[in-house]
Amino acid sequence: MTTFFILYFFILGIILGSFYNVVGLRVPKGELFKEDRSYCPHCRHSLSWYELIPLLSFTLQSGKCRHCRQRISPIYPFMEFFSGLAFAASFLSLGFQFELLLALLLVSMFHIIVVSDLRYMIIPNKVLVFFAFLIMIYRIADPIDPWWASLAGGGLGFAGTALIIIVSRGGMGGGDMKLFTVIGFALGVKLLIVSFFLAVLIGTAASLVLMSLKVVGRKNPIPFGPFIAIGSLASYFYGIQLINWYLGSFF
Structure with a gap:
């Protein structure tokens, strides 16, 4: 059963990690809710669902956009894998206890910040305020x-x-x-x-x-x-x- 939950948190981490990549790229530009679909940063073609499967799509497409054939930055699958690994490690270390929530909050915040800082050298205030609020609530409870x-x-x-x-x-x-x-x-x-x-x-x-x-x-x-x-x-x-x-x- 432990193996099942480790795998579950790994999959949850890479799925959320794919979303965190989008947040980290869009928030500094004020575009988080301006685009309904993810798009290629080179040709801006809207990506289909099968082009957005965490880790797998990057591997099957040889790290290139299917439309313009420009290379996709390896930072995206790397960060997805990071969140998957960190989510799984958090569960393995803490199990189903309340502190697991804090660990997942920290991993999520750091994922978004790393993507944004690597891409723009900016740590977005909106991201910090959002997670500061959640961590404050957590620390009141624990x-x-x-x-x-x-x-x-x-x-x-x-x-x-x-x-x-x-x-x-x-x-x-x-x-x-x-x-x-x-x-x-x-x-x-x-x-x-x-x-x-x-x-x-x-x-x-x-x-x-x-x-x-x-x-x-x-x-x-x-x-x-x-x-x-x-x-x-x-x-x-x-x-x-x-x-x-x-x-x-x-x-």
């Missing part, structure tokens, strides 16, 4: 112990990132600041600090690799949203273990 930890986490996420922006003179963006505010409210102070540390560590390592391979130049901006997503999810699932390992190893 508060962190102590109850004020969410408020402290949100405050630290906002003030700490704002200070970094001021000191670094724009080393991070306003979208990152708002995102860390939402993350802090969801996770609390301790896990927020772990998520920030991991995001910076992973982001720095990835940037050095990309520059060494000459994929990006030293002066080319790199979106930080994907690294915040990776660091925050790692902190959510493994943050307490990392804190205990760190304290046990060095103190």
Whole structure:
């Protein structure tokens, strides 16, 4: 039965992930409800249902639009697979308990933000407000112990990132600041600090690799949203273990 539910959440994740791709692409352009059907970004041909099957359509079409034969960005199937895998892993880790809802909310928010940040280098305010509202309701129903930890986490996420922006003179963006505010409210102070540390560590390592391979130049901006997503999810699932390992190893 567990295998059935893992498969169920994986399929649910890739289906919702396909929708999250659309949201991440359309919200920054204000087009979320202006188009009834998904369309090819190159020739704008409306796509049929069999061209929209998550993962499968991309594979069968060899990663190209059936009409104009232009290549489809691999980020779309990759992110669908990400949500499917993350949904399944969330269920495997938490099972059918109330906290599973928070995990799925975080995965969903990060999916949309990563797509938008990679495509436009924008973390949309509308997406953050929407998920902040849902996470706030969740935290009222299931508060962190102590109850004020969410408020402290949100405050630290906002003030700490704002200070970094001021000191670094724009080393991070306003979208990152708002995102860390939402993350802090969801996770609390301790896990927020772990998520920030991991995001910076992973982001720095990835940037050095990309520059060494000459994929990006030293002066080319790199979106930080994907690294915040990776660091925050790692902190959510493994943050307490990392804190205990760190304290046990060095103190």
